[in-house]
Amino acid sequence: MARVVPETHGEILAAAGRRFALTGYRGTSLQEIARDVGCSKAAVLYHFANKEAILTELMARPIAVLRELDERIVAASGPAEAQRVAAEGFVDLAVRFRREIALLRGEFAELLQEPAFVHIQQISERLIDAFAGHSERPAARIAALVVLAGIAETCGKFVDVPDGELRPALLALVRRALEPVD
Amino acid sequence: MARVVPETHGEILAAAGRRFALTGYRGTSLQEIARDVGCSKAAVLYHFANKEAILTELMARPIAVLRELDERIVAASGPAEAQRVAAEGFVDLAVRFRREIALLRGEFAELLQEPAFVHIQQISERLIDAFAGHSERPAARIAALVVLAGIAETCGKFVDVPDGELRPALLALVRRALEPVD
DNA sequence: TCAGCACCTGACCGATCGGTCAGGCATGCT
DNA sequence: AGCATGCCTGACCGATCGGTCAGGTGCTGA
Numbered sequence: 001m002a003r004v005v006p007e008t009h010g011e012i013l014a015a016a017g018r019r020f021a022l023t024g025y026r027g028t029s030l031q032e033i034a035r036d037v038g039c040s041k042a043a044v045l046y047h048f049a050n051k052e053a054i055l056t057e058l059m060a061r062p063i064a065v066l067r068e069l070d071e072r073i074v075a076a077s078g079p080a081e082a083q084r085v086a087a088e089g090f091v092d093l094a095v096r097f098r099r100e101i102a103l104l105r106g107e108f109a110e111l112l113q114e115p116a117f118v119h120i121q122q123i124s125e126r127l128i129d130a131f132a133g134h135s136e137r138p139a140a141r142i143a144a145l146v147v148l149a150g151i152a153e154t155c156g157k158f159v160d161v162p163d164g165e166l167r168p169a170l171l172a173l174v175r176r177a178l179e180p181v182d
Numbered sequence: 183m184a185r186v187v188p189e190t191h192g193e194i195l196a197a198a199g200r201r202f203a204l205t206g207y208r209g210t211s212l213q214e215i216a217r218d219v220g221c222s223k224a225a226v227l228y229h230f231a232n233k234e235a236i237l238t239e240l241m242a243r244p245i246a247v248l249r250e251l252d253e254r255i256v257a258a259s260g261p262a263e264a265q266r267v268a269a270e271g272f273v274d275l276a277v278r279f280r281r282e283i284a285l286l287r288g289e290f291a292e293l294l295q296e297p298a299f300v301h302i303q304q305i306s307e308r309l310i311d312a313f314a315g316h317s318e319r320p321a322a323r324i325a326a327l328v329v330l331a332g333i334a335e336t337c338g339k340f341v342d343v344p345d346g347e348l349r350p351a352l353l354a355l356v357r358r359a360l361e362p363v364d
Numbered sequence: 365t366c367a368g369c370a371c372c373t374g375a376c377c378g379a380t381c382g383g384t385c386a387g388g389c390a391t392g393c394t
Numbered sequence: 395a396g397c398a399t400g401c402c403t404g405a406c407c408g409a410t411c412g413g414t415c416a417g418g419t420g421c422t423g424a
Contacts, residue, residue, distance in 0.1 A: 008401080026208065027292065030382065043402050045383065109287065110209065138343055139351040145339070146355060150332020157327070161320055169321040173328060177359040190371080212412065225372050227413065 009047045011037045016054045020103040021156070025055055025111065055103070056116050062097035063120065069093060070123045079134040080181040086130035087178065090148070091170045094155040095163050102156020124148070133181035140179045147177045191229045193219045198236045202285040203338065207237055207293065237285070238298050244279035245302065251275060252305045261316040262363040268312035269360065272330070273352045276337040277345050284338020306330070315363035322361045329359045 015036035019028040030051055034041040048054050069089040076082035094101060104111055112121045131144030151170060158166050197218035201210040212233060216223040230236050251271040258264035276283060286293060294303045313326030333352060340348050 024292065029380075031380085040403055041382090042384085042404075046400095046402065051382065105291065110206065138347055139354070142336075142340065142343070142348070142351045143355045145336045146329070146332035146352070147359075148332075149335040150328035150330075153331040153335050154324075154327045158324065161324070165320055166324070169324045170328070172321070173325045173359060177329075177355055211410075213410085222373055223412090224374075224414085228370095228372065233412065 008037065008039060008043065012039075012044055012047055013054065013058060017058055017099075017103060020055070020058070021099065021105070024105040025103065025107055052116060055111070058103060059100055062093065062100045063117075065093055065097070066120070066123060070126060073126060073130045076130075079130075082130040083133050083178065083181055086127055087174045088171065090127060090131075090151070091167060091174060094151050094170065095167045098155040098158060098166075101152060102159075104152075105156070108152065131178055133179065135179070135182070137179075143177055143179055147174055190219065190221060190225065194221075194226055194229055195236065195240060199240055199281070199285060202237070202240070203281065203287070206287040207285065207289055234298060237293070240285060241282055244275065244282045245299075247275055247279070248302070248305060252308060255308060255312050258312075261312075264312040265315050265360065265363055268309055269356045270353065272309060272313075272333070273349060273356060276333050276352065277349045280337040280340060280348075283334060284341075286334075287338070290334065313360055315361065317361070317364070319361075325359055325361055329356055 012033060016028070016033050019032055019036065022028075030041045030044050033054075034044050037044070044054075048057070069086075072089060073082050073086050076085050111117055112124075128141065128144045128148055131148060132140040135141070151174075155166075155170075161169075194215060198210070198215050201214055201218065204210075212223045212226050215236075216226050219226070226236075230239070251268075254271060255264050255268050258267050293299055294306075310323065310326045310330055313330055314322040317323070333356075337348075337352075343351075
């Protein structure tokens with residue numbers, strides 16, 4: 001007879017996800033997560049090496065998808081193609097993982113400093129570059145950064161909007177907002 | 183002869199502004215501010231009732247200007263006029279006070295909860311409403327929120343771009359991105 | 365000369381944080 | 395039966411946080 005294996009690991013992940021989305025990563029304590037799960041703080045740290053490990057596991061999939069998108073952008077045939085791939089790919093990612101992205105809640109900048117996420121910074125810089133059509137013109141780079149940050153910051157708030165509605169709305173917005181590649 | 187009055191109050195404000203812009207409000211301790219100024223933490227709390235009072239004084243002017251903008255939006259003759267006033271006014275505010283806005287560094291959501299800033303939340307909702315042309319259509323509201331959040335989140339990063347260049351770039355972006363009022 | 369005030373200090377407070385540790389309990393294998 | 399292992403607990407740790415407090419210092423006006 002199969003032993004009844006406790007699912008504490010998964011429960012911690014779920015509780016942490018809910019808490020992070022509510023009060024942010026920094027604003028959530030291990031104590032609160034433990035209380036939600038109904039175990040001790042020490043139990044949380046038995047299943048995860050440290051607090052950051054919880055976030056890392058929660059973000060593993062969206063980060064993997066972001067890496068794939070980065071490869072596709074790098075492999076694009078030219079600036080126009082790179083902009084198209086970046087726009088569609090990023091909107092897709094934002095819609096699919098808007099719950100996970102919401103966890104970061106404006107802590108992007110801080111969290112990107114943490115060792116587990118350093119490479120994300122380089123990827124986001126390449127993403128902005130692609131959005132700007134590889135142009136150095138300030139107006140192009142400003143539009144790219146505003147749109148990128150705006151979507152990242154807000155997509156988590158559209159949990160009640162269905163994918164089929166959010167995706168085309170964001171894509172249309174991106175296409176309008178970004179300057180066409182010259 | 184005029185007594186040599188120490189300018190500690192102003193120095194604290196300046197140091198806090200630098201620190202907040204660098205590591206955020208939550209991420210800055212009174213200890214660090216005191217060290218930068220060259221005084222004790224107790225001296226900081228002699229000049230300011232508490233940590234929040236420092237932020238409040240730093241944000242006093244941009245908040246006052248935001249209030250004026252809100253009044254002009256409310257007084258607008260119609261949705262199209264409100265959208266125009268909101269767009270121009272907000273871009274203007276973002277450019278003028280981009281250093282102060284940068285202090286909040288993605289802590290908007292948390293800081294808006296603090297008692298000193300509750301009314302800001304209502305204003306920002308009216309701002310989004312005006313951006314969306316008072317429309318309830320999801321696409322319009324999504325575009326409004328993304329653009330607003332994007333500018334608020336990023337304008338602080340354009341310290342090296344002169345006002346005369348940043349303002350038209352942002353205004354053009356907003357006009358492209360927002361849906362025209364039907 | 366002296367009281368009073370503005371300004372500032374170091375010591376201290378309670379709370380909270382992430383994280384450690386020794387030990388306990390139940391289960392499954394030998 | 396006995397041992398190893400997975401899972402978990404409560405007690406504890408050092409660090410840091412915002413904030414308080416009693417007291418000291420030096421200038422000012424009466």
